[in-house]
Amino acid sequence: MKNSNTEYKGNIKISVFVEILIYFLIGTVVIGFVSWVILATASTQTVLNQKNMQAENIFDDLDGYFAQYRSMDYVFEYWIKNMDSMEVEYDTNEISAAKNHEFNLRNPGFIFNSASTDDIEALSEEDRKFYAEVIYNRCVMRLNMIRKAFDIEYIYCLAADEKFENAIYLLSGSDGSRPRSSKFGDFYTLGTTIKLDEKQKNTLMDTLSNSYHMAESVGFVDRYETLTDINGYHIFLGLTYSTFAVQHEIADQTRHGALFTVLFMLIFAAISLSLIRNYVLVPLKEVQSNVENYMINKDSEEVVKRLTKIKQRDEIGMLAHSFSNMALTIDSYIDEVQKVTADKERIDTELNVATRIQENMLPCDFPPFPDRKEFDIYAKMDPAKEVGGDFYDFFFVDDDHLAIVIADVSGKGVPAALFMVIAKTLLKIRTQSNRGTPADILYDVNNTLCSGNKVEMFVTVWLAVINLKTGEGIAANAGHEHPILRHKDGQFEPVMYKHSHPLGMLENAKFREHEFTLMPGDSVFVYTDGVTEAENTEHELFGMDRCVTALNKCTSNDPETLIKTVRKDIDEFVGEADQFDDITMLSYFYKGDK
Incomplete structure (x- = not known):
């Protein structure tokens, strides 16, 4: 050195x-x-410029929020045509949540965001009304959130007719402190209509031609931006700030x-x-002077002897005392570093062994049953840490019935891995006993896991038992992700139904199950939430829609090719972002009893 x-x-x-x-x-x-x-x-204009920039960010947020609904223009028209008959909530979402649930029960697999105009028109009149009311509640709750977060006097969405004679208020954000009505000064309700005076008309027309407009009035400043045009109306976003005269001060x-x-x-x-x-x-x-003496003589005892004569009880005294201690403890620090390094190497070695143990617990030889021609199956688990809480399994209950399991333990790392070992073992032993249906199996395993579960961990499970001769199967879902199914020559679509409780949460809980039939050429794809909740650097989720899109890109029936295609799309979407959760996927292709 x-x-x-x-x-x-x-x-x-x-x-x-x-x-x-x-x-x-x-x-x-x-x-x-x-x-x-x-x-x-400093001037008031500076404040207005800052508010203008904030307004641009807010409007960008709302533009993006409305854009996520493919048929938003249709929804705007529906609100205007049916504003007198719509039953909407403004500051809560309990009723809308119930409507959403009832809608999903009647229209399984219907996706609000991606629904086209034709999809909506195909609904019953009641369901179209439910759809429009649920979207309305989501939008007004978004405006309420922005209103509270940014301390804006008013934020709203209005529709002006083509001649700019009247304007209809569609959405109005509220913080709940003032009533909602059509009275000036209150937060407007859906359908509140005002007659535009000449100044308001010119302001909105200027906004239409210049993309946005900012207008000042006594004590307030209004900011408008054009959102879209629909049949007979121009849709605008608007917000109002409160300002003060600060120039003279x-x-x-x-x-x-x-x-x-x-x-x-x-x-x-x-x-x-x-x-x-x-x-x-x-x-x-x-x-x-004392430090220089130490640098020359390298005599730590002499340094300590001289520095202890400094009796100040401040930072200088502490500096002298600290330097004395440093000279005496350098050797002990070196020993400690060596010990910590050795401990870390030991822990890394143990985690590597744990990783291999966990990998060996999951089926990893494919094809797993080369003598069985009724199906193909492939699965893969990639933990976020050295060990994870996801697991999958598949095994024969008897010669004609195959059990498939995919599960996700709460948490990550070593605790989740230990709980995973217990849950996987219990599920396999209980299923291979060949007693009862998947719901009965989950019932027994749940009670076993609840017993003595002081750490309050839980596991979501999807369990299915399939008759390989007939393709008939029974599945039970304990709080897990919805499976995605593709019929022969068809497209992958999620199979939506109501979940039961995860295992380990509630003793003696009952579990729903449903029957299904696979025809030769059908494929089933199951996964954990690490797939749909994979995040990119912009904190966007991969989501169900991208997952389905990735599945439908793959025309092969080979389960391994299918999973690799989905994983490739996840990696491209995530980019440089770190993997946050375990990613586990299983694909099953049914050939039939040949």
Whole structure:
């Protein structure tokens, strides 16, 4: 190692005290000048510019939010045509959630975001009304959230007719502190209609041609932006800020503020310099002398003996005391570092062994049953850490029935891996006993897991038993993700139904199950939430839609090819973002009893 000691040559030209004095004087001048400039140039327009930038961000957020609904223009038209008959919530979503649930029961597999106009028109009149009301509640709750978060007086969405004679308020954000009505000053309800005066008409027309418009009035500033055009109406977003007259106050305070700042800095500098010289520089020079002696002699005992004579009970005294301790404890620190390094290497070795153990617990030889021609199956688990809580399994209950399991334990790492071993073992032993249906199996395993589960961990499970001769099967879902099914020559689509509780949460819980029939050429894809909740660097989720799209890109029936296709799309979507959760997938292709 090269010697890092350096030697100062020549006489000291300037003391630290003088340097600090110069810095204080320069700082005082600079701070005074900057204070003057800042106070002199501040104005209400600066505030309005900041509000304008904030409004652009808010409108970008709302544009993106509305854009996620493929048929938003249709929804706007529906609101306008049926505003007198719509039953909507403004500040809660309990009723809308119930409508959403009832809608999903009647229309399984219907996806709100991606629904086209034809999809909506194909619904019954009641379901179209439910659809429009649920979307309305989601949008108004979004405006409520923005209204509260950014302290905006009003935020709204309105529809102006083509001649700009009247405007209909569609959405209005509220914080719940004032009533909702059609009265001026309240938060408007759906369908509130106003007659536009000439100023309002010109403002909206200017917004239509210039993409956005900002207008000032007494105590307020209004910001508008064009959202879209529909049949007979222009849709606008608008918000209102409260402002104050600050120009004269800023001008008066500029001089006083700048002078006060300079005066304060001068007084502060004089007092600080006196204290620094007496209580810092003098004793610090003494410490410096002792440190230089240590650098020359490398005698830690002599350094300790001399530095202990400094009795100050401040940072300088602590510096002397700390340097003494440092000289005495360097050897012990080196020993400690070596010990920690050895412990870390041991832990890494144990985790590597645990990883291999967990990998060996899951079926990893494919094809697993080369003598069985009724099906193909492939699965893969990629833990987020060295070990994970996801697992999958497939095994024969008897010669004609195959059990398939995929599960996700709460949490990650070693605790989840231990719970995973218990859950996997219980599920396999209980299923191979060939007693009862999947719901009965989950019932027994759930009670076993609940017993003594003081750490309150749980596991979501999808369990299915399939008759390989007939393709008939029974599945039970304990809080797990929905399976995705493709019929022969068809497209992959999620199979939506109501879940039961995860295992380990509630003793004696009952579990729903449903029957299904696979025809030769059908495929089933099951997975854990690490697939749909994979995040990119923008914190966007991969989601169900992208998963289905990835599945349908693959035209092969080979389960391994299918899973690799999905994983490739996940990796491309996530990019450089770290893997947050375990990613597990299983694909089953039914050939039939040949």
